Amino acid sequence: MPIKRMIEGLNEFHDNYFISHREMFEQLSQGQSPEVLFVTSSDSRIDPCLITQSQPGELFVIRNVGNIIPAHGASPSAEAAAVEYAVHGLGIRDIVICGHSHCGAMRGLLQIGNLAQQMPLVYDWLKNNAESTRRLVMDNYPGYSHEKLLKIAIEQNVLTQIENLETHPVIRSKLHAGKLNLHAWIYEIETGEVFAYDAANGQFKLLENRPFPVPNPLIAAHSDSLR
């Protein structure tokens, strides 16, 4: 039974990691000051802290089906609250939207007809917030193999969510001030590598040395002094 195993894990964590980092946790209990908002999928194969080797206190994390940020508008969302809290409340200046290979949500998006019957709430979620990705893929890549379409959907979805993110009040205000960087990433489970969207070339590039923040919308690249 998994909960039993988790309880053993809790004990192990406490007796080892916690004991040897007690001071850090005591300090953290005074308050958090993470520098990055990390948005990724609920998928069990992704562990944000592990793949970025982050410590407790470093990443403010949103996890949902499809690493989605609904656009700002009439319908309040969990994601809108988290973005506002991260940027306005915590002063975070870097946001990463991190998709991943073999994403079940994107697989569902490409077969959205079945989904409506089988999992109507997943269907609603994707239809409301990832339809731009689906339409782009369907309109522009007719005749592609399913695996090719999935790869494109995973990439375009990350860019769609960047677009959605840019409609949020706190994001728009900070982008205008040049005080925020957005990053479109994809984690490849099978290689353990992470790629970032490089707008200059319209491609995802392996993250090795330098970041590729997405261009500030409506501001030409060269005029963006912060970067």
Next chain:
Amino acid sequence: MPIKRMIEGLNEFHDNYFISHREMFEQLSQGQSPEVLFVTSSDSRIDPCLITQSQPGELFVIRNVGNIIPAHGASPSAEAAAVEYAVHGLGIRDIVICGHSHCGAMRGLLQIGNLAQQMPLVYDWLKNNAESTRRLVMDNYPGYSHEKLLKIAIEQNVLTQIENLETHPVIRSKLHAGKLNLHAWIYEIETGEVFAYDAANGQFKLLENRPFPVPNPLIAAHSDSLR
């Protein structure tokens, strides 16, 4: 700049952990089969995999402001999609809602007036989905100190979210079949300990050996043979 440091982390992860677990990741890339849905706060001080000592592939994770699950209804939500996907799509049979000490969302909930001006989207999120907690605390604990109220709010919020969770179609169906256990947990940052709600005593108990799943709603404890 934090993104630089994260890129170093990505490299380190790849060159060490990934290389030494390559086979596991290759297998994971074929599909996931987590056994637990773990719902917790976006708070940077919580690392679900660390505190439960879980490996990639073990926990399907929802993280948002306040570890909240909106009740099922007319407004589709990210959380509804994730719950449906976890239970129907992945066959998960254990769900943990894990709150935590020093929760900024609960602190905001208790000062909800200010919040409406400062962070209107956080306000909307809490007002729509945590008002039951706020009202319960305000009505039943007049005159309590702020820190006492915060502690009660953190506890009651976890129970409120259990209640909300129980309105979801897949949850209700599986609870009826006796095929699902719900767990109300609180993680204490400063002690590294986790407590679970023990309905038999109406208190949160340290998780040491045995779990305390919440009673199946509307079914008396003794008639619940699965447990």
Next chain:
Amino acid sequence: MPIKRMIEGLNEFHDNYFISHREMFEQLSQGQSPEVLFVTSSDSRIDPCLITQSQPGELFVIRNVGNIIPAHGASPSAEAAAVEYAVHGLGIRDIVICGHSHCGAMRGLLQIGNLAQQMPLVYDWLKNNAESTRRLVMDNYPGYSHEKLLKIAIEQNVLTQIENLETHPVIRSKLHAGKLNLHAWIYEIETGEVFAYDAANGQFKLLENRPFPVPNPLIAAHSDSLR
């Protein structure tokens, strides 16, 4: 023409019942203090005052298609307003959700595909607020006859609405204080009998002498001193 007949009824009511109870009505015009919120179907065959032999002033009544209480959340509803008014405004401490045999709404719920075309607004209403019942019935009772399924749907719908009710702020606050009892009833048109859900046995029992309030959620039966 039915309105003609109703006008005759109005005259008859006035000349007989009203005249002989004039004092009671004058007193009632000063204000109401009902002790029970009675939620039942719009179905014409149910007369709440008749079957409970209640007088004007005794029952605060919600009637809609399917005796449904949407869960608390982002979408405000008529039912949320009535529950809040009853519990907070009028101080009511007993709420009855009363379903009934031969319920057309539940019949529609089991054939929800057709409904979407024929009566799209009934479909929306049931899909948003009774889907938990439908899913539970469909998942757990495959191969049952239509009449069996209808009976189970009617019973489970009452319990689903209890669950929804428990997400409302005023309900949660009063349940916590032990100041509210919820009752899940079913009225059988053909026998004139009313049954209540007895959680201890997981069955509906004829109401003869004692009530069977549903257990306070998340609180074990024995610790619930009020009852």
Next chain:
Amino acid sequence: MPIKRMIEGLNEFHDNYFISHREMFEQLSQGQSPEVLFVTSSDSRIDPCLITQSQPGELFVIRNVGNIIPAHGASPSAEAAAVEYAVHGLGIRDIVICGHSHCGAMRGLLQIGNLAQQMPLVYDWLKNNAESTRRLVMDNYPGYSHEKLLKIAIEQNVLTQIENLETHPVIRSKLHAGKLNLHAWIYEIETGEVFAYDAANGQFKLLENRPFPVPNPLIAAHSDSLR
């Protein structure tokens, strides 16, 4: 304890009224065919069957706070479902919206500022669906006494709801066909009398002999041959 008394009422109903009308109830269990949809307040002082001297099977009933029918639009409602079911499913041709004197909902509407704090869900309900009444009263009757304003609000609210009702698809279709009559009534608790809106005079008239259906919208009175 009120539930005890209700159970006695259930027994009394069964042993007397039901026994002596057993045949009627057996027939009703085969199906309902009410001729009137009666919309009235949840207020405990109103018993629709009593005041119209109707039998089980005669009135299809909606009861909510303020006898309100939300206009047709993007937000599905309980009332939309009931109207559709009554008119399309049951073939009902007469709809009565029946307000009443001393209505707490209308009293709340006139003090809507306080309401937002005290009973936010009642506030939402009235703001979304009775704001036309409030605005009409506030704009057109400055300086009137509170009791005068309340009387006007009660009257105008019934007319507002007629207007809302007329936006519903099944209503509009049947009105066009001349197969539906709408009635705007007010029940006076203290006199036991019911008044109907007589559009020809712009006043509410005592219902004694003839009904005063509201004019078919957009069709001049004399051209409305059905009436």
Next chain:
Amino acid sequence: MPIKRMIEGLNEFHDNYFISHREMFEQLSQGQSPEVLFVTSSDSRIDPCLITQSQPGELFVIRNVGNIIPAHGASPSAEAAAVEYAVHGLGIRDIVICGHSHCGAMRGLLQIGNLAQQMPLVYDWLKNNAESTRRLVMDNYPGYSHEKLLKIAIEQNVLTQIENLETHPVIRSKLHAGKLNLHAWIYEIETGEVFAYDAANGQFKLLENRPFPVPNPLIAAHSDSLR
């Protein structure tokens, strides 16, 4: 490229019309005081100022797909804002809803099944706000030719929108005060003629000399002294 041509148009406008009406525009820059709210389709073939020979400053204009005004309710809309601004903010006393022949939106409404696949957002818009028209046409005119149905839909849609308009708070308040006139018009592209709904005859009449404001709802024609 059309934008090139538009820029030439801008220059032409500036050098001719603007120069010769400079004073008028300078005055207009101080503020607007239009006397009419004109609601019409987004259709490129309609130019409201041209067909009514209006000058800048005379018409406050709403243009959308299908010249639709959603009814007042829980979902805020652009149209609700414009109506409120026009009537409350600008004191406008005449509102024209102007449909037109060959309307693509109404054509789509009659084939609403296909629309859901092809243009889901157009479908949502029409389903939420023009379903009353569709149902009326489908129920009452079976067997009619497509072109006949289209003509009827165009006419009935204008009346449906009048009905929706009448649910708005500012409209209802001003109608009560007798300070507002509503007009249901149809522009015929091929003849250059405009027709208005004459409720006295239930027909659309050519607008030549006198207007045909729609009757004030719930007030019989003769009692409407303002007109």
Next chain:
Amino acid sequence: MPIKRMIEGLNEFHDNYFISHREMFEQLSQGQSPEVLFVTSSDSRIDPCLITQSQPGELFVIRNVGNIIPAHGASPSAEAAAVEYAVHGLGIRDIVICGHSHCGAMRGLLQIGNLAQQMPLVYDWLKNNAESTRRLVMDNYPGYSHEKLLKIAIEQNVLTQIENLETHPVIRSKLHAGKLNLHAWIYEIETGEVFAYDAANGQFKLLENRPFPVPNPLIAAHSDSLR
């Protein structure tokens, strides 16, 4: 009475312009094929056809309070329908969002507190869809004069709406294909001049010879071959 004058205008239009362009209108009655979607304010001082010297059939037009396009998401809107119809149904490849000097909506946005009381529906509209503009202005330009803030708000609002537009499925798909150009314009009532946003310089430039389409989001300027 303004309607009288409009009827004279209708006659004048018919007897002059229509008669001399009869053939054009007959052809237009066969179908429309506009090349531009023009989004502008409802403000009476703007006549899109006049300022661009366009003929009937050339501009597909959306007019609302504040020339706003809600972002794509859970709440369907009139604007979403019009954008989808223009781009998918009519094949339009150029979209202009045209704000204007002295905009009452933007003035209201900067005083949004008062607005909530006076015109709650205008408030909702702006809060849901122009809050990004308000926040940007308030956060980044403290201490500026009201007229300066108004000018900045008018400009930034046009850019906010471009951002919102870019979240729409058909827009994103066509931008990806390089088949769509977006234009951010401002019309100055007092000078009769129109300015376009030139992203290369981050400024609005007088439109004299060449257009300044906004850069394709997430694609660096030089790689945008279509332009």
